[in-house]
Amino acid sequence: MSAPLPGSVDDTLAMLGSAGYVGDRELATVLFLSLKMRRPLFLEGEAGVGKTEIAKVLAAALGRRLIRLQCYEGLDVAAAVYEWNYARQMMAIRLAEASGTGGNRDKLEADVFSERYLVKRPLLQALEPSPEGPPVLLIDELDRADEAFEAFLLEILSDFQVTVPELGTVKAAEPPIVILTSNRTREIHDALKRRCLYHWIDYPDAERERRIVAAKAPDAPVALTRQVVAFVQRLRGEDLFKAPGVAETLDWATALVELDAVSLDPAQVSDTLGVLLKYQDDLAKVRGLHLRHLLDDARMDVTTP
Ligand SMILES: Nc1ncnc2c1ncn2[C@@H]1O[C@H](COP(=O)(O)OP(=O)(O)OP(=O)(O)O)[C@@H](O)[C@H]1O
Ligand SMILES: [Mg+2]
Structure with a gap:
């Protein structure tokens, strides 16, 4: 409709x-x-x-x-607009020849270049x-x-x-x-x-990203969603090769729900970081010095209105 x-x-x-x-x-x-x-x-x-x-x-x-x-x-045009179905055209020509109706070349040509043989x-x-x-x-x-x-x-x-x-x-x-x-x-x-x-x-701000998670991953508890979004938003401020998109936030929230998480803890964040970051250099960087800092900052973002 x-x-x-x-x-x-x-x-x-x-x-x-x-x-x-x-x-x-x-x-x-x-x-x-x-x-x-x-x-x-x-x-x-x-x-x-x-x-x-x-x-x-x-x-x-x-x-x-x-x-x-x-x-x-x-x-190219063949993949984007149209192409002729050569195999079927060849078959039609062979059949016409075999049945003796291939003699009328103009008619045969018009027939094999008709819409029937066009792949749209x-x-x-x-x-x-x-x-x-x-x-x-x-x-x-x-x-x-x-x-x-x-x-x-x-x-x-x-x-x-x-x-x-x-x-x-x-x-x-x-x-x-x-x-x-x-x-x-x-x-x-x-x-x-x-x-x-x-x-x-652009990447959504925290408020909008929370609403996206609420719409797309409704099983995530509100408190967890707040922390997840705050952490991802902090992560995007880091100098990474590839920052996580909204798709990754949703995946991460879903992954954490699967693991029965109700809030973020450093070990679990580190273990699940591959859901958010897909480059080894980024993972190493965040897992190294940064992770605790980032998590503390994210927790602060959640508690300060
Ligand atoms: N504002 C939004 N509201 C609801 N869902 C969103 C929103 N933004 C992103 N998503 C969700 O995030 C996921 C990724 O979105 P999408 O595939 O459209 O991203 P994209 O910009 O096309 O990414 P790519 O450049 O990798 O193709 C989808 O599951 C989509 O539902
Ligand atoms: Mg896309």
Whole structure:
């Protein structure tokens, strides 16, 4: 069942909340505007801060189909837009030859280059009409694709149309709702950014992160959640190769609940640190001199209002 687009920033915030996403006003505003102005939304931020989740939540809340294009180095038109099913085409040709109907070459060619033999990939799927309204198109981790693909995407995001030479042009009657994400391993070109509204998703502050844990790991006791969040927030202030994202906070809270923890103690924190930090250098650094300090500081953050 599709739902109407939110009518205001407050509605947008409420819509995110009802789908379990704890957003802030800035995000709700840019999301509301991107829906209203029908402009793609370009989200950047560190890993695990909830970029991909926004597209999922949006599709669920609006009752739209979610179409995801995961980007990677070497991603090309065949994987992103369409390709012909050569195996089936060959089979059709062989069968036509064997049955003696292969003589009419024009007819055979038109037949094997018809929609039946077209494999539609995410970008083409996103241009087709859906009964519940335009889908949410998530173009995830665009920074991993190469620049040639980015240039191609620019074209699609301008016209929302694709030409299949053998078949003709497919144009979206209504453009899809487009969310692009990047972890900023490289800069995305200005030309593409210009077509989008932009939002940087930062790590949440402690209050918001507690609300995220309460929404996503509801089994964690309140006192434990406060300590977990305070500790992670302190950890992000350290000079680490890779600071923990919200995803790691959630994993850690869940792990500690599994271990029946009700509060943080140094030995348990040290034993479970691999849930938060995924680089040996970071682990060694924190386990070394720092851990007790960090824990004391985190406990202080919890007791001081
Ligand atoms: N504000 C939020 N409200 C609710 N859940 C959140 C929020 N932020 C992050 N999460 C949760 O954190 C996890 C990671 O989010 P997500 O995968 O969207 O991060 P990401 O920014 O796309 O990370 P990556 O860059 O690694 O792909 C998900 O399980 C998501 O539900
Ligand atoms: Mg992601």
